[in-house]
Amino acid sequence: MFVVSLNYKVPLTEIDRLGPVHVEWLKACYAEGIxxxxxxxxxxxxxxxxxxxxxxxLDARLADDPFARAGAADYNVTEFTAKMTVAQLDAFKEL
Known part of the structure; x- marks a missing residue:
C-alpha cells in the first residue's frame, strides 16, 4: 500500500478552480480500485x-491528476506493508 502526500504549490484559488476536475479524477481512481x-x-x-x-x-494515475498536469501540487509517495488493520480494513492486510 501507499501513502501519497500532496503539497500545493499554488494559491488555494487555483486549487479551487481545479477542484471539480480533480474530484472526477479521484472518482475514477476509486472506481479502478486504486x-x-x-x-x-x-x-x-x-x-x-x-x-x-x-x-x-499509481505513478501513472498521479501523473494524470489535474493538479499534477497544471503544476499545482508535488507528490511524495511512501510505500508500506499493512500488517495490522481494524476489522473493517482486513481486506487490505498484506501477509
Missing amino acids: FVASGPKRPRTGGIIIARGPRDV
Whole structure:
C-alpha cells in the first residue's frame, strides 16, 4: 500500500478552480480500485491519498491528476506493508 502526500504549490484559488476536475479524477481512481481513502490536509496545504496496487500504475494515475498536469501540487509517495488493520480494513492486510 501507499501513502501519497500532496503539497500545493499554488494559491488555494487555483486549487479551487481545479477542484471539480480533480474530484472526477479521484472518482475514477476509486472506481479502478486504486484508491482506498483520500482527503485534504488540515490546514489546507495539500491532501493525503491511501492507495494500493502496483507502483507503476499509481505513478501513472498521479501523473494524470489535474493538479499534477497544471503544476499545482508535488507528490511524495511512501510505500508500506499493512500488517495490522481494524476489522473493517482486513481486506487490505498484506501477509
